Amino acid sequence: MKSSIILCGGQSRRMGQDKGSMIIKDKPMIKYILSTLNNEIDEAIIVLNDCERISKYKDFINPNDYTYRIKFVEDKIKNKGPISGILTGLENITTEYAIVFPCDNPFISKNTIQTLFSEITENLQAVVPYHDPENKLKTSEPLHSIYNKNIIPLINELILKDSLHIKGIIEKIETKYVLIDNKKILKKEFRNLNRPEDLEIFN
Numbered sequence: 001m002k003s004s005i006i007l008c009g010g011q012s013r014r015m016g017q018d019k020g021s022m023i024i025k026d027k028p029m030i031k032y033i034l035s036t037l038n039n040e041i042d043e044a045i046i047v048l049n050d051c052e053r054i055s056k057y058k059d060f061i062n063p064n065d066y067t068y069r070i071k072f073v074e075d076k077i078k079n080k081g082p083i084s085g086i087l088t089g090l091e092n093i094t095t096e097y098a099i100v101f102p103c104d105n106p107f108i109s110k111n112t113i114q115t116l117f118s119e120i121t122e123n124l125q126a127v128v129p130y131h132d133p134e135n136k137l138k139t140s141e142p143l144h145s146i147y148n149k150n151i152i153p154l155i156n157e158l159i160l161k162d163s164l165h166i167k168g169i170i171e172k173i174e175t176k177y178v179l180i181d182n183k184k185i186l187k188k189e190f191r192n193l194n195r196p197e198d199l200e201i202f203n
Helices: 030-036 051-060 080-091 112-120 151-159 196-202
Strands: 003-007 042-050 069-074 097-102 128-129 147-148 176-181
Touching: 003 030, 003 080, 042 051, 042 080, 042 112, 051 069, 069 080, 080 097, 080 151, 112 128, 147 151
Parallel strands: 003 042, 003 097, 042 069, 128 176
Antiparallel strands: 097 147, 128 147
C-alpha cells in the first residue's frame, strides 16, 4: 500500500494566483500530478490551507477519474510552511509511507515514483533525491521525497521550536539519498513553476 501527499497550501505570492488550480494547457496544474499517480499509489492526501480552497478544489477534481482514493484535508497548523503540510498529510495517511509532492510540479514521472518507492527498506524513515554527491543534504529535494509516518513526533517537536526547514527533518532521521542521475531520475522533473515567466516552458 502506497500513499501520496500533495501540498497545495502555499500563498503563491510570486505567481500571483493559486498554483494548483491554475490552468496549464486546458487543465489545472495539480491534475498533471494526479494523472501521473494513477496506478502508482492507493491514496492521495491533498493538503490545502482552508475550507474555502478545499471547496474550490473539490469542484474541479473528480475522484472517479483516478485509480486511487483522494482525501482533501486542511492544514493542521497555519502559516508554518510545507512542514505543516507534510505533518497534516502524514497524520491522514492509512499506510506507513507517503511520497510528497508540491502542487506546482507537473513534470514528475511514474518512473521516478517507482524508483523512489523501490528504495524503501526496513527501519528507513525517508527516501530523498539529491543533485550533487558532494553535498547531498544541501542539494536534496525534500518536497519530492518519501517519509515514514513515524516521524510525526519529530515534526511536531520542530514546529514547536519554530524550526521549519524540511532539511532539518531529514538530517535527523534514517534517510536514504538517491541521486538524480538523469537516467533513472531526470533533473527536469524537479522544475517548479513559481513565477509567471516560468510558464514559458509550456509554449
